[in-house]
Amino acid sequence: MTARLDLPTIPPAVLSGLVEIGLREDRAVDRWFTGTDLTAAEVLNADSIKVSFRQAITVLRRAVGDMPGRPLGMQIGGRDLLLSLGMLGVAMRSAATVGEALAIGLELHQASGSLMDLELEAHDGATALRLHERRPEPELISFLCEEALCSTTVFVRSVVGPDWAPTRVELSYPPPPYAHRYERFFRCPVEFGAQANRSVFPFSTLELPFATRNEPTRAIAVDACRRLLDVGRGEPDVVAIVEALLEQNLRYPLSMSEVAARLHITERTLRRRLTAAGVSFSGVRDRVRQRRATALLRESTLPVAAVAHQVGYGDIREFRRAYVRWTGQPPSATRRAR
Structure with a gap:
């Protein structure tokens, strides 16, 4: 851990x-x-x-x-928007479209207390919101997925209309005792025992406009969420923010220029601030990757190639070389030591 x-x-x-x-x-x-x-x-x-x-x-x-045996995640995720998402909900409701709101949510979802990591992906000719465990938690996977997917569904319905529904929901775990409540809530087919946890919907959903759009409110709420995420990290703010952005995009790594753009500063300014904090961008990226890779090797059964993909490496050989550089031993040694 x-x-x-x-x-x-x-x-x-x-x-x-x-x-x-x-x-x-x-x-x-x-x-x-x-x-x-x-x-x-x-x-x-x-x-x-x-x-x-x-x-x-x-x-x-x-x-x-x-x-036990209760839809607790559905109860928590299905609450009033401000209870489930807080200030993040305000920021997302003030966006122009579903796509823009989800981009805000992907960047700042931890400000709502989220315990899963999220990404948008293309899936079977549609768009999907995919959930990733921050650490393997088989006892809690149903709760964590329910909370994340229900709160997202409640949010979209609050801004585009109560009749909105995903095309389907895919879940990696077996049906719980209350599985019938899933289809009643999501109003779409639900597949259990799937390869991943995701909510699938048409590409066109991303373009749906919000009547609640308000740029000044969005800017204020986004800033409040970023400040909220900085509290308690015990590190220079810029390092904490860069780590957070890299952690949320490990599978598709952000470049230094992309991180700078998300922070609304120049790449030169970001480099200067990181140097003042005593770190480099590549050093921060490496420690984020090492931390996640080590956790997956110790606490999951994912093959080493899948771990490499989870931390942004398409070539397993390149990942092995990087892991040896970080830790002094190959990934297989960490896997055996668990």
């Missing part, structure tokens, strides 16, 4: 939703937080703290274990 998973960078919106459900059902919610340095009361006051990925996952495991 990497040090990044211990940094308090995640708003506890998902945890607070679970605590509210637990309190309504008279569950011993304080037990969910034992040994995490958190309390149920703290996460209910979501504006006051941030939590680490490790803390969030620990609480989630206990909560889901305490309320």
Whole structure:
């Protein structure tokens, strides 16, 4: 488990939703937080703290274990937009189109407390929002997918109309006991045991306009989300922001000029700021890749070639050379050592 998973960078919106459900059902919610340095009361006051990925996952495991066989992820993701997405929802609703809103969401989704990583991809002649686990969590995969896909669906319906539905939803896990609720919520075919977790919809969806478009509001809300993500990282802001952007685009790596463009600064300015922080762009990129690759080698069963692809390498030989340079040993040694 990497040090990044211990940094308090995640708003506890998902945890607070679970605590509210637990309190309504008279569950011993304080037990969910034992040994995490958190309390149920703290996460209910979501504006006051941030939590680490490790803390969030620990609480989630206990909560889901305490309320098994329930569509908890659907309940959390299907809430009112401001409860599920917060300031990120404001930023996305102020965009011009679905495509622009999703671009904002892909960049800043962690500001809503998201525990999955997201990407848009072309899939079977359509567009798909694909979910990636930040760390393999087989006990929680259904909860994490439900929360992410339901909140996204609620968002799109809130701006383009309540009748919108994906073409289909694909999920890698077996049907849960309440599988019938998936089709009722998404209003489309749902495939279980698929190769990936994704929501598929026509390309034309990206061009749907928003009546709620407001550029000044979008700019303010996006800035607020970026500031929210900076809190608690314990590093120079520019390094934290660059790491966040690279982490969110590992499979299709961003160049230095592309990162600079997303930050609305010149490449020269970005290089100067990174140098002032004592790092280089290639050094930041390497440590992000190493961190993710090591986690996948230790905690997943993905073949080494698939791990290479997950961190942006199309050539497995190039990945092996890079991994030896980073760690002093080949990927196979890390895999065996787990």
